[in-house]
Amino acid sequence: MKRIRKVGLTNFILLVSSLILVIILIGFSFMQNADSADEIAESWKVKNNIDQISSTISKMESFGLTYRYTNNIKYKEEFRLAEKEYDTLLKSLRYLVRETEQQVKRVNTIEAKMDANLKLLDSILLNPTSNLSSIENDNHRDVHFNDDVALILKDMLITADVILDKRIRKFTAWKLIILAGLGIATIIVFLSLFNLIKKIRPLIEELLQTQSDLERSNKNLQHTLKDLKISNAEKQKEIKAKEKAIEEADKLNESLIVKNQQLDHFAYVASHDLQEPLRTVSNYLEIFQEDFPERVEGEAVMYFNFINKAVERMRNLISGLLSFSRIGTIGQMEEVNLNETLEKIKDDFAVVIEERGIVIEHDHLPTITGYRIEIKQLFQNLISNAIKFTKPEVKPNIKISFDETANYFNFHIKDNGIGIPEKDFTKVFDMFSRLNSNKDYEGQGIGLAFCQKIVELHLGNIWVSSTFGVGTTVHFTLKK
Amino acid sequence: MKKLKNVLLIDDSESDNFYHARKIKKMGISDNIHICYSGHEALEYLKSELDGKHPQPTLIFLDINMPGMNGWEFLEEYEKLTVSQQGEVVLTMLSNSIDERDKSRAMEFKSVHGFYNKPLNEDYLKTIIDTYLKKYLT
Numbered sequence: 001m002k003r004i005r006k007v008g009l010t011n012f013i014l015l016v017s018s019l020i021l022v023i024i025l026i027g028f029s030f031m032q033n034a035d036s037a038d039e040i041a042e043s044w045k046v047k048n049n050i051d052q053i054s055s056t057i058s059k060m061e062s063f064g065l066t067y068r069y070t071n072n073i074k075y076k077e078e079f080r081l082a083e084k085e086y087d088t089l090l091k092s093l094r095y096l097v098r099e100t101e102q103q104v105k106r107v108n109t110i111e112a113k114m115d116a117n118l119k120l121l122d123s124i125l126l127n128p129t130s131n132l133s134s135i136e137n138d139n140h141r142d143v144h145f146n147d148d149v150a151l152i153l154k155d156m157l158i159t160a161d162v163i164l165d166k167r168i169r170k171f172t173a174w175k176l177i178i179l180a181g182l183g184i185a186t187i188i189v190f191l192s193l194f195n196l197i198k199k200i201r202p203l204i205e206e207l208l209q210t211q212s213d214l215e216r217s218n219k220n221l222q223h224t225l226k227d228l229k230i231s232n233a234e235k236q237k238e239i240k241a242k243e244k245a246i247e248e249a250d251k252l253n254e255s256l257i258v259k260n261q262q263l264d265h266f267a268y269v270a271s272h273d274l275q276e277p278l279r280t281v282s283n284y285l286e287i288f289q290e291d292f293p294e295r296v297e298g299e300a301v302m303y304f305n306f307i308n309k310a311v312e313r314m315r316n317l318i319s320g321l322l323s324f325s326r327i328g329t330i331g332q333m334e335e336v337n338l339n340e341t342l343e344k345i346k347d348d349f350a351v352v353i354e355e356r357g358i359v360i361e362h363d364h365l366p367t368i369t370g371y372r373i374e375i376k377q378l379f380q381n382l383i384s385n386a387i388k389f390t391k392p393e394v395k396p397n398i399k400i401s402f403d404e405t406a407n408y409f410n411f412h413i414k415d416n417g418i419g420i421p422e423k424d425f426t427k428v429f430d431m432f433s434r435l436n437s438n439k440d441y442e443g444q445g446i447g448l449a450f451c452q453k454i455v456e457l458h459l460g461n462i463w464v465s466s467t468f469g470v471g472t473t474v475h476f477t478l479k480k
Numbered sequence: 481m482k483k484l485k486n487v488l489l490i491d492d493s494e495s496d497n498f499y500h501a502r503k504i505k506k507m508g509i510s511d512n513i514h515i516c517y518s519g520h521e522a523l524e525y526l527k528s529e530l531d532g533k534h535p536q537p538t539l540i541f542l543d544i545n546m547p548g549m550n551g552w553e554f555l556e557e558y559e560k561l562t563v564s565q566q567g568e569v570v571l572t573m574l575s576n577s578i579d580e581r582d583k584s585r586a587m588e589f590k591s592v593h594g595f596y597n598k599p600l601n602e603d604y605l606k607t608i609i610d611t612y613l614k615k616y617l618t
Contacts, residue, residue: 275576276493283499283599319578330581373580 015192022185029178036171042096043164046103047157049093054153056086057114064121083118090114097156100163106156110149117149267325271318278318282311313444317432320446324431327374327450328457336372338365338379342400345380349387358387362400366409368478370458378454379413381447382474386415388441389472408460408477419468428464451476482617484510488537490522490554491515491574492546500541500574500600507605509617510539518546519554526561538616539608541574541600544582551575555589570612574598 060082067075090111097103285307289296296304342362346353353360360383368375383398390396399414420428420435427433429452434445448462451474455462459479466472487510489497494517501513514537516522526537544551551573558571572594573586583595593612596604609617 272576276496279576279599280493280495280499283495287499287502323578326579330579 015189015196018188018192019185022181022188026178026181026185029174029181033171033174033178036167036174039167040164040171043160043167046093046096046160047164049089049096050153050157050160053086053089053093053110054150056082056089057149060086060118060121079121086114097160100159103156103159106152106159110152113148113152261329264325264329267321268329271322271325274318275315275322278311278315282308282315285311316444317446320444320450324446324450324453327453328371331371331373333369334372335367336370336375337367338375341372341376341379344376345383348380349383352387356387356392356396358396358398360398360400363402365400365402365411366404368409368480370478371454374454374457378451378476381451382413385447385474386413386417386472388443389436390415390417404480407480409480410475410477412473412475414471414473416471419470419472420464420466421468422466425464425466429462483508484538484613484616485512485535486510486537487513488522488525488540489513489515490517490519490540490546490551491543492517493543496543496598503600503602503605507602509605509609519549519551519557522554523549523557523561526558536569538569538613540569540571542571543598544573544575544577544586552585555586555591559589559591570608572596572608574600 060079063075063079063082066072067079090107094104094107097107285304289304339362342360342365346360349358352358386398387396394416397416399412401412401414403410424435428435429448430445431449432445433449434441434443452462455476455478460477462474462476464472464474487504489500491497491500497515497517501515504510504513512535514525516525522540522542542551542554549557569591570593571591573583573592574596575582576598577583578597586592586595594604594608
């Protein structure tokens with residue numbers, strides 16, 4: 001747009017100014033030309049006047065002579081008329097040649113000579129009876145005067161012709177200038193137009209190109225629009241399908257939640273109800289051994305030991321399963337000050353802490369919203385693990401650190417225990433999974449499974465990092 | 481050493497009752513142990529006891545899960561009896577439940593003096609005796 005304006009503006013200014021200049025020139029020339037034409041006309045008038053004067057003088061002469069010889073009054077009057085005409089003509093000639101000094105002088109000479117001449121003629125005319133000889137003489141003088149005047153008139157005519165010639169040349173010159181000006185104007189106009197076209201052409205071509213490009217891209221756009229409409233319809237279908245899938249997923253989720261609850265309930269009922277017969281078995285094993293000590297001897301002692309151990313282990317497994325199924329099923333989320341929780345746990349562990357010289361350090365912990373009992377169990381299990389999986393000759397050192405992100409509280413419980421091989425980092429969270437023999441480290445393999453369930457109940461994550469033989473850090477997050 | 485006049489076991493499990501009764505007897509706490517198999521039966525027993533038909537139990541062990549009237553329902557009714565209000569009877573829960581919430585629910589009842597898990601062992605019994613019943617036994 002800027003370019004177009006620039007090109008157009010300079011061209012336009014150039015064109016208009018050239019045209020104005022040429023028109024002024026033409027106008028000036030035209031005026032000069034018109035003046036010349038006037039001058040030519042004047043010259044012609046001068047010439048005409050001179051001729052008329054010449055003929056009038058001739059008339060006067062002839063009428064004068066005729067009157068002298070005939071004395072006919074008619075010729076006298078004719079003479080007077082001619083005289084008057086001469087006066088008028090001379091006056092006008094004087095006016096016409098006023099600008100040419102030479103001619104003016106000549107007119108004066110003519111006038112003087114004619115005045116003398118006319119005086120003589122007048123006297124003759126007033127005195128018609130004077131002698132003829134004198135008339136002859138007079139006639140001579142008359143002719144002489146006339147010849148003189150004729151000569152002067154001739155000179156005037158020549159001068160007038162010269163002036164006329166000059167004026168005609170001037171006129172022609174101005175005419176040529178006008179024609180040249182017109183030619184130049186035409187050339188300028190054509191050049192400007194050519195220039196303009198030359199400059200505008202690429203712009204026009206560009207515009208045409210842009211237009212065709214636009215048309216093409218428009219076509220493309222329409223094409224794309226069509227495609228979009230089609231894909232939109234497909235998307236709509238997809239969205240509907242997805243919505244349906246989501247609905248189904250929601251249904252599945254719901255049924256999964258119900259199933260999970262049923263599973264928890266089943267685990268609860270099963271473990272609760274299994275406890276009673278198992279307890280009966282263990283109770284009556286005890287009674288049997290008390291009541292019939294004589295029967296429990298030799299190999300029977302070993303058998304009874306195996307049975308007792310199995311029963312004990314089963315009882316532990318069942319009670320673990322029972323507690324596991326109970327997590328998060330009763331109670332409400334509430335504000336839990338973790339510092340208080342930790343103090344309680346320390347109290348619970350007071351004896352073992354004293355015995356083994358355990359050091360538990362912790363950052364100032366936040367108050368969170370959660371299930372109070374489960375949260376306590378979580379920390380308790382992790383601390384208990386840290387103590388349990390530290391070699392007896394080593395003083396357990398437990399560090400609990402805390403940081404937070406926008407949505408989560410992050411906890412790290414670090415110990416100086418036996419550590420976990422990397423391949424078992426996820427296995428440790430499986431229910432009933434144990435990495436160590438019962439001989440070295442007692443347990444049912446439910447502690448961390450417990451912790452995982454509690455953390456998941458609080459929409460968090462739990463994982464471990466460890467250097468085998470150096471220590472373990474259990475990391476877990478709880479959603480704010 | 482003196483013995484308690486009467487101990488009441490409220491539990492639907494015959495084998496548990498036998499085992500618990502045997503423990504109590506073996507520890508020499510009481511020879512007179514009465515067994516009720518439901519909350520309802522126990523209430524009837526306690527009401528009739530008020531009429532002087534038999535000695536008032538000093539110690540009661542109560543199970544939670546029982547057919548008919550369970551432990552909770554029994555406690556509701558029991559606290560309405562004058563015998564509970566005298567503060568003479570030591571009632572402790574003795575159940576399968578390891579649920580913390582059951583324990584705190586039980587401790588909300590004024591008449592409940594303890595919450596123990598089955599089976600009843602000597603440590604529990606000693607604790608109960610030492611805490612509440614010393615005056616009867618020395």
